[in-house]
Amino acid sequence: MSLTDLPLLGMLRNRMQWHQARQALLAENVANADMPGFRPRDLAEPSRSSAGLAAPLGAAIGGDGLARTDTRHIGLSAESGPNADPRRFKGFEVRPSGNGVNLEEEMMKAGDNQSDYQLVASLYQKSLDALKIAVGKR
Incomplete structure (x- = not known):
């Protein structure tokens, strides 16, 4: 078992992958903000x-x-x-074209997602640094 196979590091890697996938989905929502009938999506x-x-x-x-x-x-x-209000879609107003994307909300989500990713990435790096110190390679 290598040091990078520890459960803590695995959880941090999974969380970073989730944030990457969510960022791609939020970018897709922003890209389709003018497409008629488009509904915004987000990851659970x-x-x-x-x-x-x-x-x-x-x-x-x-x-x-x-x-x-x-x-x-x-x-x-x-x-x-x-x-x-039937014109609302998950808290957002739906435009007459059927599009439910709110650019301000999507950009806020993207910014929050980016800062959360940076937090997890720094935790991952600090954990690796602590493991290197513990093993004596630093």
Whole structure:
């Protein structure tokens, strides 16, 4: 087993690959901002259970973790109900052409994704540096 096969480094590599794939998808959303009928897409967060980490609290409770126990409670989603707007697509307004891309939101996601990638990459590099010091190669 080599030093780069450690579970921590594997998780960091998987996270960097996820951020790379998400960046490509966000760039595709921006590139198709004027295409009629285009719907923006995004990647779901990688599962923590496959990485050996504890599942999020909502999954541990069951589903969303919240339940509407009384009809007088405020609804959990804005997809249906008296205040629902059929022109909205996952929080964005859909243009008359059917395109749901909001450039400002996509650029904010891309910037956040880039900074998260840089954080994971620096953690990966620092972990490798610490391993080199521990082995005595530095």
